[in-house]
Amino acid sequence: MSDPLYPQVELLRAVGFAAERHRYQLRKGADRTPYINHPIAVAELLAQVGGISDLATLAAALLHDTVEDTKTEPDEIEDAFGVEVCDLVVEVTDDKRLPKAERKRLQIVHGPHLSERARAIKIADKTCNVRDITHTPPSDWSMERKIEYLDWAEKVVSACRGVNQPLERYFDEVLRRGRDELENPAAPATGVGAMVVPVS
Numbered sequence: 001m002s003d004p005l006y007p008q009v010e011l012l013r014a015v016g017f018a019a020e021r022h023r024y025q026l027r028k029g030a031d032r033t034p035y036i037n038h039p040i041a042v043a044e045l046l047a048q049v050g051g052i053s054d055l056a057t058l059a060a061a062l063l064h065d066t067v068e069d070t071k072t073e074p075d076e077i078e079d080a081f082g083v084e085v086c087d088l089v090v091e092v093t094d095d096k097r098l099p100k101a102e103r104k105r106l107q108i109v110h111g112p113h114l115s116e117r118a119r120a121i122k123i124a125d126k127t128c129n130v131r132d133i134t135h136t137p138p139s140d141w142s143m144e145r146k147i148e149y150l151d152w153a154e155k156v157v158s159a160c161r162g163v164n165q166p167l168e169r170y171f172d173e174v175l176r177r178g179r180d181e182l183e184n185p186a187a188p189a190t191g192v193g194a195m196v197v198p199v200s
Contacts, residue, residue, distance in 0.1 A: 007055050010081070014062040015040065017080060021070040029136035038128060039064060045124040050167040057117045060088035064121055068093045091118035092125070104152060111159025119160035120167060126153040127171045134178035146182055150175060 003009075018039050025035035043061040046052040059081055066072040067089055078086035091114055094103040111119065130153050133146050157171050 010055055011043075011058055011062070014059040014081065014085075018062050018066055021066045021072050025069065027132065027136075028138040029132050030139045031136045033136075035065075035069075038132075041128045042121065042124045045127060045170075046120060046167070049170045050120060050124065050164045052120060052164070054117065056082075056084045056088060057120065059085045060092070060117070061121050061124065063089050064092050064125065068096060088115070088118055088121065091115060092121050108152075108155050108159050111156055114160065116163045119163045122160045123157050123164070123167050123171055126157050127167075127174050129153060130171070130174050130178050134174075134181050143182065147179075150178055150182070 015036075019036045022035040022039075026032045027035055027038060039062045042064065043058045046058060046061055052058065063077060063081070063085065067074055067077065074086055074090050077089050094107070096103070098106070107122075111122065114122065130150055133141070133149055137146055154175055157168070161168055
């Protein structure tokens with residue numbers, strides 16, 4: 001595209017599309033934030049920590065839960081944003097017809113076979129979720145369930161490694177601090193909830 005504003009416009013369209021589709025949804029955390037905050041955080045992490053500027057990857061990150069968690073169909077994504085973005089969204093979408101335990105198992109199994117861009121989205125997604133569960137977990141989650149989630153997220157990310165070292169290092173740091181804070185809840189906050197760009 002010759003229009004220099006094209007990437008910005010496309011990302012804003014993706015934000016708008018995702019916001020509309022998630023408009024009635026809230027995150028499960030105790031603070032019940034609007035769901036759209038999550039895909040925005042995933043895209044921001046990819047750009048700020050991962051150094052990713054690829055338009056399709058960032059747009060897919062913004063849209064990554066629309067098919068899985070709303071009534072959006074893949075062909076709607078394709079019509080609005082093209083085949084490339086649609087394919088990435090489909091790659092990171094669970095089949096909700098399967099039991100939850102099987103979906104979680106398949107995320108680990110399928111990880112190594114995803115495209116590099118889809119693996120980067122997965123890593124960023126799990127990083128944001130680990131941060132949220134550490135700082136604002138669902139009020140009805142036991143400590144055991146929180147730790148189980150961190151263990152599972154680590155396995156998913158392990159299956160997706162080898163695509164973006166800064167992103168992977170940042171996940172490792174978020175996970176380490178998350179474990180420390182869950183195991184020592186009285187410890188002072190370490191600032192892991194903030195977006196921190198790792199030093200190369």
